Amino acid sequence: MKSAFKLNQIIRKMWFLPTMFAAGAIATVATAHYSAALLPQELPIDISESAIEDILTIIGSSMLAVATFALATMVNALSGASQGTSPRAVRLIAEDRTAQASISAFVGAFLFSVVGIIALSGGFFTASGRLILFAATIVVVALVVGALIRWINKISSIGQVGETIERVEAATTAAFCEIARTPLFGCCEREAAQHGAVAVHADRVGFVQHLEPAELQKIAEEDDLWIHVVARPGIYATRAQPLAMVAGPVTEGARRRIRDAFVVGRNRTFDHDPLYGLVVLNEIASRALSPGVNDPGTAIGVIHAQIRILDTWMTEKPGQRPAAAFSRVSMRRITPQDVMTVAFRPIVRDGAGNVEVCLEVCEALQAIRAAAPHVFGRAVAETAVDLLARARSDMSHPPDLRAVEQAAAALVHADGTAGHAPARHPALDFEDRRGAE
Incomplete structure (x- = not known):
């Protein structure tokens, strides 16, 4: 699905995981406050505000420095990979889940400590709330320790030529496996560009990143058309390079829907473009x-x-695909x-x-x-x-x-x-x- 493709692109962004961890940190502090109502007010263990605040202060001050150092290391790795390998490979390094998760844990722990200190200073917690906050703090410390270990292991290889080649190879192999399973994305191979076929161009110049053959099939069936996809993912769509050739009575509405079935962007992606x-x-x-x-x-x-x-x-x-899938849509293999x-x-x-x-x-x-x-x-x-x-x-x-x-x-x-x-x-x-x- 087109929406799934765009969502996947967003999830891979370097800012996504830190944002989720930060939101989780705020939610944890809020949960500690509201969950206190489920526990009795008198507890055998009473954690003082000063004890929790001291721990959160240590976490906050140290995580700010660690997060800054981790981000600086990441920037240096991206710069080194751009200069030593290829600028096009930098995106794969920035999408590295281990690095993103480690940096996100540092940022999330810092924000958790800041929000926790503010809440404690404002008298936001009862004795039960302080106990839950203390337990959450122990969990955060454990997560930070694990993130530090993973980050130490990661910085020894991130951005190096060999590791970059491995990442590009893995992404390319995945794209080729997809093409092996469905060489034509479920379309047929016969040419639809018959006599009188009309070219449909993109409304902006750019690389085709994704296409929806199911949507093209639906358009072709509803308007009695035959659609031949000219621009596979990876093709640079211009006024001279159409997205598709369409045989049949093409309305302006059909043209617009055909354009919408293609995702056109500034850069090529590895997902459906093995040659990239x-x-x-x-x-x-x-x-x-x-x-x-x-x-x-x-x-x-x-x-x-x-x-x-x-x-x-x-x-x-x-x-294995159904025999009748996308029978009115074709493309070149x-x-x-x-x-x-x-x-x-x-x-x-x-x-x-x-x-x-x-x-x-x-x-x-x-x-x-x-x-x-x-x-x-x-x-x-x-x-x-x-x-x-x-x-x-x-x-x-x-x-x-x-x-x-x-x-x-x-x-x-x-x-x-x-x-x-x-x-x-x-x-x-x-x-x-x-x-x-």
Whole structure:
């Protein structure tokens, strides 16, 4: 659902968890006051206001310093990740739940202590209320200790190149698994852009972040239309790049509803756009291969991550959808050529003069072809040809060039794959089978 997608984007914001913890802190103090009516006024244990106030004062003063330090560390980590990896990867670090939960616990504990001290100073609590507040304070101290332990463990890796690559890989793998289960989001593949089809453009320029095929199907059924989605998530919608092509009598109301079925924003997201993750990984690799950094090991680490991602894509089983789902909505599938171009062309371009990187790319291509030879055969061969041409242009040491030529030639000519059209993997064929039924 469109609303669920937007809610998920809000929940991931760095301010969301601190806000929830702060609200929880205020609610805890209020609960301690109103719950006192459920307990008898005379209790065997009477916690003095000064004792609780002293504890809350210690918590408040220490948590203010800790929260400030944690936020400064987070800012430095985001800045370091932006400079050392890719600015597009910063969002994933900012969405790290461990870091967010730790900072939120510090902020929430600080606000709990401030509200508690104010309430105590105003005589807000009875003896029963003070007991409940004291118990809540002990719980808050335990939560803070746990948050400190998690934060100490987290700051040793947050923002580092290896950890950033892992986070991008995890987000990209999740997007590819979704595409493997539903390659066309439940739509069919036949072209709806028939003679006389009308283009529907976005009302503002931006990246398509999400679409609602169920809503498009509903519009098509009600107005007797056929809708072909041109802009999958990740496409930059402009006046020249429409959202959809519509065959049939299109009213202005239908145009508006079709636009509303797409979420268009300023930036790409990882959720439904698997190629974006590959783009970010390649930005990390390209920065590592620049002369100023000269870190081929990071580029090789990116190559290994891409192998794992594509292998998971090929081994993920298609999901099950009803045969009649979204039969009036179609879109183009992501092809192996699309994936291979995005995954390896930047690395091949920037690492063509490095023999270690070139040989690692050849090994990666061999592994990908072995995982799905009929799917990636042609795409692997084309990438190997591009690699060989660039290596011949950039490499000056003959033995290095011969090693790359041998590795690339084996990929181009192995089993005659380059001369045959690639077949589809079952994960890519599911929507076709469903349409045939």
